Amino acid sequence: MPEVALVGKTNVGKSTLFSALTMLPVKTEPRPFTTIKPNVGIAYLRVKCACQELGVKDNPRNSICVDGIRYIPVRVIDLAGLVPGAHEGRGLGNKFLDEMRNADGIIHVVDASGSTDAEGRPCPPGSHDPLQDVKMIREEVKLWVLGMIERDWSKIVKMVEHGPANIEDVLSSRLSGLKISAKHVSRTLQELDLANKKPGSWSGDDVKMCVEKLIDISKPYVIAANKSDFPESRYNVKRLKEEYGDENVVPCSAEAELALRRAAERGLIKYTPGDSSFSIADRGRLTEQQLNALTMIEERTLKVWGSTGVQEVLNRMYFKKLDLIPVYPVADPNRLSDGEGNVLPDVHLVPRGTTAKELAHIVHTELAEGFIYAIDVKRGVRLGGDSVLNENDVICIVTAKRLRRK
Ligand SMILES: Nc1nc2c(ncn2[C@@H]2O[C@H](COP(=O)(O)OP(=O)(O)OP(=O)(O)O)[C@@H](O)[C@H]2O)c(=O)[nH]1
Ligand SMILES: [Mg+2]
Structure with a gap:
């Protein structure tokens, strides 16, 4: 979540x-x-539930529906x-x-x-002036992350210039505890035009800029x-x-x-x-x-x-x-339900651009392994694995294997 x-x-x-x-x-x-x-707790996103446009009575399981509004749980930490x-x-x-x-x-x-x-x-x-506070917080977060990199900068440079590792992997593994991935680093370097500059020749400002951008992109x-x-x-x-x-x-x-x-x-x-x-x-x-x-x-x-x-x-x-979108996976495209007959039981939040096959993965790896095609239930059409999903899609994944229900 x-x-x-x-x-x-x-x-x-x-x-x-x-x-x-x-x-x-x-x-x-x-x-x-x-x-x-x-403090850690669960809060709820508010969206218009698909039950409204489909005119059905639902039985949500991983979320809540009240008067046609679907509440999707997410984690919040204070x-x-x-x-x-x-x-x-x-x-x-x-x-x-x-x-x-x-x-x-x-x-x-x-x-x-x-x-x-x-x-x-x-x-x-x-x-x-609250603008000063925004600056202050951004600065504090930046200096903290910078501290984690600057400490070991010469080691990082050596690893990249004399070893098999590339800067994306070294920086992301250094910052993986922050959920910063190699993809985040690579986008940062592209956007800052640092991708082709050897880390050994980065100036202090280059490192600072890189950290600032990295935080904006990853968080x-x-x-x-x-x-x-x-x-x-x-x-x-x-x-x-x-x-x-x-x-x-x-x-x-x-x-x-x-x-x-x-x-x-x-x-x-x-x-x-x-x-x-x-x-x-x-x-x-x-x-x-x-x-x-x-x-x-x-x-x-x-x-x-x-x-x-x-x-x-x-x-x-x-x-x-x-940029997440809600989609509703169902096992039975006619009843819009799971195996137990619960109508529109689950709503999943997936990144915009997620494909039908990727959704199968998110729901259950077995679904992805046996994936043949998916059905876009609202439009009544078949979708190939590479089809990109839309907001509020109701999707049935058809697999080769009979799935053992958990
Ligand atoms: N007028 C007004 N007061 C608020 C609002 N939100 C919070 N407060 C008040 O602001 C004070 C601080 O609120 P907290 O929620 O404890 O603030 P915090 O940011 O968690 O503070 P720390 O945990 O000490 O960092 C309390 O007296 C709240 O009642 C608001 O929307 N309007
Ligand atoms: Mg507080």
Whole structure:
């Protein structure tokens, strides 16, 4: 299951966002370094379920379907906060960086309201520039990875120039703990025009550039511009988008989302994560204070931004940055079910460009071994192994072997 890490300066709302995404109760406080050990949990992507367009009643197994919305589970890890100098051990040190090594992507949480200073201490809203924090985090991560390479640079150069190894393999094996592959390295070198330059003649800047690019390629990021319920955030969200691109910045209010999910869980309101509004289920059960809090969420978040942004942060990461698409493998193309008759039981997240044969591999190696062809169930056509799959495809893989059911 793909994993994303919540990374950011301390006291910006990472754990609140984690809690809103996973509904796990974790410690959140308005002071630096509340989280020490990482929190790990399951959050759900929201997509329109294929059951809708096919007009069937489904029985999901690896995911959940409510009112035609499919919720796909993904792993989220909430890390300890950073301060400048973290890569050298300042604050809670650089252990956090070790803990993000498995992440496929980084949700970079910032306090868009500017109400925490460079060290994460509370300050008046609007008085700290969140752009500085984005720079700081990117710098800390870069310096940490750079440390892992610079230490051994002369050894790396020798291995490449006097041995059989190539730079892609040496660098990726050095950084494999970070889920950085030879493919990532090779793309980096191509993009930087370093592919044909001998590592022995790389300048210090070449190495730095290489590390920076490598991180961007191997760990795509989304900036969660949190605390967007503060009026001061509007200006900063605009600036963040100008600097980092519209597609990389999602304004959100973790606190608003958490409050709405909790109220919905208790049956006080009707609210589906990602929606632009909620409705009150039973006004009589709400206290004056709760009503005021809900009105505030409506005024300061939903009406301003169109949603709390929390669901969008996650969806943006997986569907736009990691570029995964949902597909529904089925064993029975007529009933759209698995062997036990469960309709549209599973949805898999696969990289865009995945072929029918590759999907077979992902579902079960035996399916790939016996692969003859696949059926695109919605269009009613046969697909060869090399056919590229589309978003929301329902695919039946036809194999030579009779599969023993697990
Ligand atoms: N107004 C507002 N406050 C928020 C929001 N999200 C979090 N907070 C508050 O910010 C403070 C810090 O939240 P945490 O979630 O503990 O922050 P963190 O980034 O995990 O902090 P560390 O673990 O200490 O690094 C808490 O008081 C939260 O209630 C938000 O969207 N809006
Ligand atoms: Mg925390």
